[in-house]
Amino acid sequence: MHDAFPANDPAFLERILDRLPDPVFVKDKHHRYILINRAFCAFVGHDRQTLLGLSDYDYSCTYAILESPMGVENYVATLKLTPITETDQTFAEWTASFDCAPEREEALVRQIGQDVFAAGFRSLDAMVARAA
Secondary structure, X not given: XXXXXXXXXXXXXXXXXXXXXXXXXXXXXXXXXXXXXXXXXXXXXXXXXXXXXXXXXXXXXXXXEOOXXXXXXXXXXXXXXXXXXOOOEEEEEEEEEEEOOHHHHXXXXXXXXXXXXHHHHXXXXXXXXXXX
16 A cells, blocks of 8 residues: 555644644643644744744743832743643743832732732633633
């Protein structure tokens, strides 16, 4: 029998996946992306080169606020998403550190927790609900 289907050729599989209109990805046993189609890249907003090799455990982003009207300095925050495979959910952890006047610390912690983090999680929930 002639082998006309090069099943072990990643480039061939990528071309097939790219023809599909729905987001599709393939992961290896370490949960790293090894094949991704164009629809998946468009869905998550990143190019193939950025995503390939990432795993479920690499979803985090760290950012700094250089100037803020809140009166904080050295503000650095990290948002980390960790999959919970047993329940098909995601645990989101958002942390921040910053310097401020001691008398403002308690109010700023509350403000950042409610106005930034909680509002961000509500927006994320709404975005996921629209995509579902």
